Amino acid sequence: MNHFDKLRPFVDYDFCGCGELQRLLLVHALADNPIHCFQCKGIIDPQRLGLTKDQVDLVVAWHRQFRALYDLWLDSGEYESWAKFQLLDPNGQVNRSGIAAALSLTRLLPTxxxxxxxxxxxxxxxxxxxxxxxxxxxxxxxxxxxxxxxxx
Known part of the structure; x- marks a missing residue:
């Protein structure tokens, strides 16, 4: 397994077919890879971007945090309000990690x-x-x- 495999989906998703990428979108969309084309919202293979191992690790770390909180919120159980608060907190770890991951990708394309x-x-x-x-x-x-x- 290489470092790109951490962001590659294990099922067939809609991949970006745009010829030229202009902007990226870091978004949890119930897929293994949260890096999407801003234009078509298709998934971007990390190898296409030439991501470094550090960039991949930042994105994966954020995505794991976000997905865990999102799943708790989506479950609508006793953790729903707590998870929602975490997902909305501008000073919380999940959003600070997400912004850091997006900034690391912005070195390649505005994210x-x-x-x-x-x-x-x-x-x-x-x-x-x-x-x-x-x-x-x-x-x-x-x-x-x-x-x-x-x-x-």
């Missing part, structure tokens, strides 16, 4: 971090990191912060 949002909640108007008013979504989500490269 946006998809911030958790419970669709049952009010649509956020401000960036959870810098609190500026979100710009209208250019492609995905409800809005985006161009300064911090966050999509909600």
């Amino acid at each position: 946006y971090y998809w911030w958790f949002h419970d669709e049952g909640d009010q649509i956020p108007r401000n960036c959870p990191d810098c609190y500026k008013v979100l710009s209208p979504a250019s492609r995905h989500g409800h809005g985006e912060c161009l300064d911090y490269q966050i999509v909600i």
